[in-house]
Amino acid sequence: MTTLQGLYRPKTVAEATALLAQDPDAKPLAGGATLVAMLNAHVLEPAALVSLADIDEIKGISTMPDGRVRIGAFTRHRDTAACTLRLGSCAVVPHAASQIANATVRNMGTIGGSISFADPGLDYPPALVAAKAEIEIASAEGRRVLPASGFFVDWYLTALEPGEMVTAVYLPPNDGGVGTYVKHARVAGDYATASIAACMRGDGRLSVAVGACGPTPLSDPEADAVLSEGRSDASVARAAQILVEHADPLDDVRGSADYRRQLIPRLLLRAVRTLEAAPRSAA
Ligand SMILES: Cc1cc2nc3c(=O)[nH]c(=O)nc-3n(C[C@H](O)[C@H](O)[C@H](O)COP(=O)(O)OP(=O)(O)OC[C@H]3O[C@@H](n4cnc5c(N)ncnc54)[C@H](O)[C@@H]3O)c2cc1C
Incomplete structure (x- = not known):
């Protein structure tokens, strides 16, 4: 060495x-x-x-033969935000990209750099977990693929080992559903105080992930099951309660832990009602 x-x-x-x-x-x-x-x-x-700026292989967004969508690690936030492919419920990912900081940061930052940094207040991590995306990692020994839920390990810690780099993010094929990202920040352009990424698949099943309320994006199969069975105010409140019980937020300059817990039910209700009102994209 x-x-x-x-x-x-x-x-x-x-x-x-x-x-x-x-x-x-x-x-x-x-x-x-x-x-x-x-x-x-x-x-x-x-x-x-x-x-990584001269590596063409890790730039841009394309549809794979099996219908999955590949976002190269060096794809800038502005290009992900402007993606016009029909993504179904994975539209949560460009929607999250469009809410990152401001135009200057979106012109600079890349999806690979963002998720490798793994600040819990970032916008991509909850979107990728809710979308059930996969992360491709390369090293001198070869490549491996991890679910986004396994990539984010702890505060600012990912599954990347020394000598590894992120090469791409893969989104599941268009499921005919809808996705949305609801972010609460102190001022426009700030990191999230709390956020909800929500995906409603073509068959009506929901998956959600909470951002900025713990070391990694928070998702819970029981909360998803409650939301998939019914979306009355009571069902959404029950799912939110499950998420609040599992949340582990910090007190910091963006808000107290208690305030963040109070945001979860409100943001979740807004996300679910937005999904219900959104036009579906054909699969
Ligand atoms: C003022 C400001 C406001 C911001 N607000 C927000 C916000 O509201 N929401 C949000 O989500 N983000 C926000 N960000 C973060 C922004 O999205 C950054 O672009 C992102 O965190 C880093 O991406 P980058 O491509 O610039 O990576 P870099 O800064 O180049 O790298 C970041 C880290 O990742 C590593 N790295 C980079 N690429 C790879 C790779 N392919 N594989 C492995 N490791 C890699 C680097 O070694 C470094 O440790 C903000 C940043 C700034 C400066």
Whole structure:
């Protein structure tokens, strides 16, 4: 193992992962929206950066032969937000992308950089968990795929091992359903104080995930089952109660833990009523 120094610009995933294998302390550099701020603040001082900007394979959004949608890790938030593919309930993902920060950050940041950073207040993680997305990870040894629910491990901690990088996010095929992302922030452009990502599939089943109310996106099969069986105010309140019981929010500048718990039922009700009113996309 050698120690790298400086900025490297690989053109393929194989070249990038070979560099990361040589020196696990080298950091992938994507949009730089978060990493460059951390470098400026001396929070991180890696000797080497591996820029992902020249790797075409990890850019853009495409439909796979099996109907899944692949979002390359280096796809900017603005491009994900503007995706015009029919995504069914996975439309929650571009809807979340459209609510990230402001146009400047959406022009810089990438989906791979966002989920690798794994701040609990980010907008993609709950959307990817509710959508039942999968994350593709590459290393010098090969590739592996994890469900989004298994990728986010703890506060700012993902399943990425040293020498690994995210290469893509896969969304399930269009199910003819609808998806929505409801975010509550102190001011426009801020990280979420709390958020709800909600997907209603073509057959009426629901899956939801709560953001910014614990170390990782919070989802619960019992809450999903309650919402899939009925969506009266009482059913939504029952599902919200289950989620509140499992929430583990922090007190911080964006709101107290108690305030965040109080937001969950309100945001969930808004999300469910939005889904019911939304036009379905044909599968
Ligand atoms: C002012 C401001 C406001 C923001 N507000 C929001 C918000 O409201 N909602 C929201 O969701 N986000 C918000 N963000 C975060 C933003 O979405 C960032 O773009 C994102 O967190 C990092 O993406 P990036 O591509 O810039 O990654 P970088 O900053 O380049 O990298 C971030 C981290 O991920 C690692 N990394 C990058 N790419 C990969 C990869 N493919 N595989 C493995 N590791 C990788 C880097 O080594 C680094 O540790 C905000 C950021 C700023 C600066």
